[in-house]
Amino acid sequence: MSLNERDGAHVWHPYTQMLTQAPLLPIVRGEGVYLYTEDGRKILDGISSWWVNIHGHSHPKLNAALAAQAQQIEQVIFAGCTHRPAVELAERLVEVMPPGLNRVFYSDNGSTAVEAAIKMAAQYWRNRGEPQRSGVIALHHAYHGDTVGAMSASEDSVFTRAFTPLLFPVPRAHSPYCYRCPLDLKRATCRIDCLGDLERRLAEHGERTAAVLIEPMLQGAGGMIVWPAEFLGGVRQICDRYGVLLIADEVLTGFGRTGRMFACEHAQVTPDILCLSKALTAGYLPLGVTAATDAIYQAFLSTDRGRAFFHGHSYTANPLACAVAIASLELFHESDVLGRVGRLEQQLRAGLEPLRALPCVGDVRVIGGIGVVELAGDSGYLADIGTRLGAAFLERNLLLRPLGNIVYFMPPYAITDAETEWALAQIGDVLDS
Ligand SMILES: Cc1ncc(COP(=O)(O)O)c(C=O)c1O
Numbered sequence: 001m002s003l004n005e006r007d008g009a010h011v012w013h014p015y016t017q018m019l020t021q022a023p024l025l026p027i028v029r030g031e032g033v034y035l036y037t038e039d040g041r042k043i044l045d046g047i048s049s050w051w052v053n054i055h056g057h058s059h060p061k062l063n064a065a066l067a068a069q070a071q072q073i074e075q076v077i078f079a080g081c082t083h084r085p086a087v088e089l090a091e092r093l094v095e096v097m098p099p100g101l102n103r104v105f106y107s108d109n110g111s112t113a114v115e116a117a118i119k120m121a122a123q124y125w126r127n128r129g130e131p132q133r134s135g136v137i138a139l140h141h142a143y144h145g146d147t148v149g150a151m152s153a154s155e156d157s158v159f160t161r162a163f164t165p166l167l168f169p170v171p172r173a174h175s176p177y178c179y180r181c182p183l184d185l186k187r188a189t190c191r192i193d194c195l196g197d198l199e200r201r202l203a204e205h206g207e208r209t210a211a212v213l214i215e216p217m218l219q220g221a222g223g224m225i226v227w228p229a230e231f232l233g234g235v236r237q238i239c240d241r242y243g244v245l246l247i248a249d250e251v252l253t254g255f256g257r258t259g260r261m262f263a264c265e266h267a268q269v270t271p272d273i274l275c276l277s278k279a280l281t282a283g284y285l286p287l288g289v290t291a292a293t294d295a296i297y298q299a300f301l302s303t304d305r306g307r308a309f310f311h312g313h314s315y316t317a318n319p320l321a322c323a324v325a326i327a328s329l330e331l332f333h334e335s336d337v338l339g340r341v342g343r344l345e346q347q348l349r350a351g352l353e354p355l356r357a358l359p360c361v362g363d364v365r366v367i368g369g370i371g372v373v374e375l376a377g378d379s380g381y382l383a384d385i386g387t388r389l390g391a392a393f394l395e396r397n398l399l400l401r402p403l404g405n406i407v408y409f410m411p412p413y414a415i416t417d418a419e420t421e422w423a424l425a426q427i428g429d430v431l432d433s
Contacts, residue, residue: 002026003038022391025399030057033415035399046393046400046409046423051220051252053283055331056414062282062327069323078106078316085322092329093289096261098270103297105290105309106317110251110277111145113288114213116311117247117273118149120290121211124245127299127307133210133244137201139175140182141222142215144249153213155222158381171205173198175219176231179363179374187228195234202242211245211273212238217263217367220252223379224372224408226365233267245272245296251288255279256332256341256413259368272296282328283412287321340413341369347417348409351424358431369413371424373431375405389430396426407431 003026012018026038033056035043045053055062069085076083090104107116118136125133136153143159144150151160152167160167174182174197183193202209216232219225239246248271253263257279260266264274273296276289300309315321331337348371352364355373362376375385383404393400400409409423 003028025394032056033412033419041397043394043397043399044411044419044423046398046411048279048410048412049283050278051257051410052278052281053412054255054257054279054337054414055282055328056412057283059282059331059414061331062284062324065323065327066284066320069320073319075315075318075320079312083317083319083322085319085326086317089322089325089329092326093276093291096329096332097274097291098262098264100270100293101274101291102294103292105292105311106322107288107290107311108313108315108318108321109145109286109288110249110275111147111150112313113251113275113277113290114144114150114153114247114249115147116288116290117249117275118153118211118213119311120273120292120296120309121245121247123307123309124296124299125210127302132208135170135205135209136211136213136247137171137173137198137205137209137244138213139198139215139219140172141175141177141219141225142172142213143219143221144213144215145251157222159221171201173201175222175225176227177219177223177225178228179365180379192228192230192234195231195238198235199238202238202244206242206244209242209244211247213247213249215249216253216269216271217258217266218253218370221403223374223403224365224370224406226367226372229266232264232269236267236269236271247271247273247275249275251275251277255328256338257368257370257410259338259341259345261332261338280328281321281325282331284324284328285318285321286315287318287325337413343417344369344411344413344415344420347420348424351421351428355428355431360431370408370410372406372408373427375407375431378405380404392430393426396430398423398426400427 004023027035028038029036035045122134138153142154144153153170174194176194178187217227248264254276272293274291281287345368349366352371355361356364360375363374365372381404386402386404389402
């Protein structure tokens with residue numbers, strides 16, 4: 001039996017209508033930006049395997065780091081024990097994260113990094129004697145993950161709707177979605193007026209709010225919305241004015257995806273809490289980080305054990321994942337990875353901007369290593385056009401997974417100029433036809 005037939009007998013896939021799903025890609029191998037299938041196809045991974053891969057698949061240095069660590073210790077409980085990979089990774093992260101983030105709390109994926117951040121913010125205020133400050137304010141079009149807290153903070157959408165009765169209420173403020181401006185203004189002449197909505201929510205709910213939670217510079221699953229940097233700077237100022245914490249969810253944007261190591265750098269912002277995952281391990285293994293400032297950490301120190309941060313997972317700080325993450329950060333030092341992302345950004349801009357002339361194209365957005373084409377007309381994740389376009393790209397051996405009417409290209413940074421050019425030509429041809 002083929003892999004697909006065996007899969008069909010027992011496996012259940014994420015976000016997948018198993019009754020109507022087209023045959024799956026049976027992947028047997030990966031190298032660089034390519035995935036190889038059981039039936040001999042070579043497919044360019046244009047979505048970095050769900051936004052995680054940055055240096056390419058099956059990278060020799062990362063493979064070696066993983067194998068070497070497996071010879072030492074593969075996994076150990078992280079309460080009461082520590083290990084070299086976790087300590088060294090924390091040291092290296094503190095060196096590269098926005099200044100002031102000195103404390104690294106580990107978990108094991110993006111949703112749990114966010115979940116831990118929300119809980120950390122609430123308990124911070126409780127430990128400081130302000131337990132009424134337990135709420136979160138988020139933004140429209142947000143996506144923060146699939147656990148209950150992360151879903152509560154995410155936009156009401158097809159991702160969350162079946163679970164609405166389980167979620168806690170989260171006020172949502174406008175996001176700077178310039179193409180579909182919530183205030184009907186134009187970016188060229190507006191003064192980031194959409195920030196006023198966040199200010200209003202804080203004026204109303206501020207005293208009950210622990211933190212504002214954002215995806216800085218790029219809201220991903222909610223529509224690949226690229227922000228003006230002024231909005232990010234403004235959010236920090238408003239949080240300071242109302243004395244609430246700022247949580248930056250950089251699960252997607254961290255590690256160079258927007259052209260800076262962290263998206264917060266676009267506005268020289270240090271959040272109080274920073275969430276990392278995905279490219280943290282270069283796409284090798286699940287790992288989450290919720291980093292905090294000393295001020296947050298200090299609020300948990302007490303002779304009372306009950307004030308400790310009660311959150312943890314079996315695979316917290318898995319040594320294999322930490323070892324690969326260290327090797328990935330070494331690659332950033334050994335070669336000019338961010339410079340490479342900068343060149344990719346230029347190429348994406350040059351290749352995608354002309355598509356604005358197509359009647360089906362509503363907007364083109366580029367930031368760092370991500371190029372986005374929003375089609376005019378029907379929007380939403382379930383818009384049928386997304387599935388049809390995905391199939392058309394795949395026929396050309398390009399793996400993309402449009403978010404409904406939003407087509408985006410987010411390859412591993414290891415992609416060459418020629419491979420990028422080829423992929424952009426496929427995108428242009430498919431949209432044109
Ligand atoms: C901004 C953001 N936060 C959190 C998550 C959740 O991460 P995970 O899928 O690892 O749980 C995602 C996933 O796409 C994300 O894009």
